[in-house]
Amino acid sequence: MKTILKTMFAFIFILLVSSCNSGEKKDTNSTSNTATEKAVPAKKQGQAFLRDDEGTPNILQIAIGSPDHTTLVAAVQAAELENALVNAGPLMVFAPTDAAFAALPEGTVENLVKPENKNVLANILKYHVTPGNYSKDFLKKFKKLGQANNQDVLVEVKGDDVYVGGAKIIASVKAGNGIIHVIDKVMLPPTE
Numbered sequence: 001m002k003t004i005l006k007t008m009f010a011f012i013f014i015l016l017v018s019s020c021n022s023g024e025k026k027d028t029n030s031t032s033n034t035a036t037e038k039a040v041p042a043k044k045q046g047q048a049f050l051r052d053d054e055g056t057p058n059i060l061q062i063a064i065g066s067p068d069h070t071t072l073v074a075a076v077q078a079a080e081l082e083n084a085l086v087n088a089g090p091l092m093v094f095a096p097t098d099a100a101f102a103a104l105p106e107g108t109v110e111n112l113v114k115p116e117n118k119n120v121l122a123n124i125l126k127y128h129v130t131p132g133n134y135s136k137d138f139l140k141k142f143k144k145l146g147q148a149n150n151q152d153v154l155v156e157v158k159g160d161d162v163y164v165g166g167a168k169i170i171a172s173v174k175a176g177n178g179i180i181h182v183i184d185k186v187m188l189p190p191t192e
Contacts, residue, residue, distance in 0.1 A: 056176030059093050060085040063180070071101040071109060078113040079122040084148075089177035090133035092145075094164050096186045104186055123149050127165070127189040133178045136162050136169050151189050 060082055063069045072095055076082060085093065101109050112121045126149035134142075139162050142155040153165040162169045165187035173180045 058086045058177045059089075059091060059175045059180055062173055062175050063093075063095060068097045068099075068182070069095055071098045072096060075101075075109070075113060075121060075125060078115075079118055079125055081122060081125055084129075087177065090131065091178035092130050092132050092134060093178065093180050094128045094130075094167065094169075094183045094187065095180050096128070096167065096183050097170075100167070100183065100185045123189060124186070127151060127153065127187055135179070136172050136181065139164070139169075139181075147189075149189060153187060 057065070060076070063073050063076070063085070076085065085091070111117060112124070127147050129148040130145045130153075131148075132145075139145075139155055140157045144152045144154050145164065147153050156163040156166075164181070164183065167183035167185040167187050169181045170184050171182040173182070
């Protein structure tokens with residue numbers, strides 16, 4: 001069952017990424033003087049950049065509106081994963097607070113958001129996402145979850161508290177495309 005869920009999530013993610021392609025083609029017949037052309041910033045495209053004031057906020061919109069998740073939002077933007085967080089889901093995002101990011105060794109976040117570390121950052125962020133829409137209480141039935149980066153994360157129950165990858169769920173917020181479980185630390189994927 002877990003393999004089917006992972007395969008289904010990977011297929012949905014690939015469809016999402018491929019559908020967000022701008023479709024623009026470079027005109028190879030035109031001549032240009034690259035020395036005199038100005039660099040034009042790429043326009044952000046995809047569902048994440050559409051405005052919807054009517055529907056239930058999705059995971060990305062909720063994170064953007066949270067004063068406690070500015071570092072997470074900046075990391076998602078640096079890894080260019082905005083569109084992945086607005087797909088139909090359902091998705092569960094384990095969202096570390098700004099305090100959780102601040103607890104990492106000094107310079108870690110600054111290093112991860114550098115363009116040359118985009119793939120490493122994306123892997124860490126995908127380790128915080130899994131398909132599903134389960135409440136904290138329902139998560140107590142699991143021993144592990146298959147994450148979007150194709151690795152498993154352990155689920156532990158200690159009294160009434162639920163820990164995912166060693167991070168305690170401190171709050172949960174329902175979204176239009178899933179649920180956000182706010183956690184007290186950044187989960188780092190195991191290295192192989």
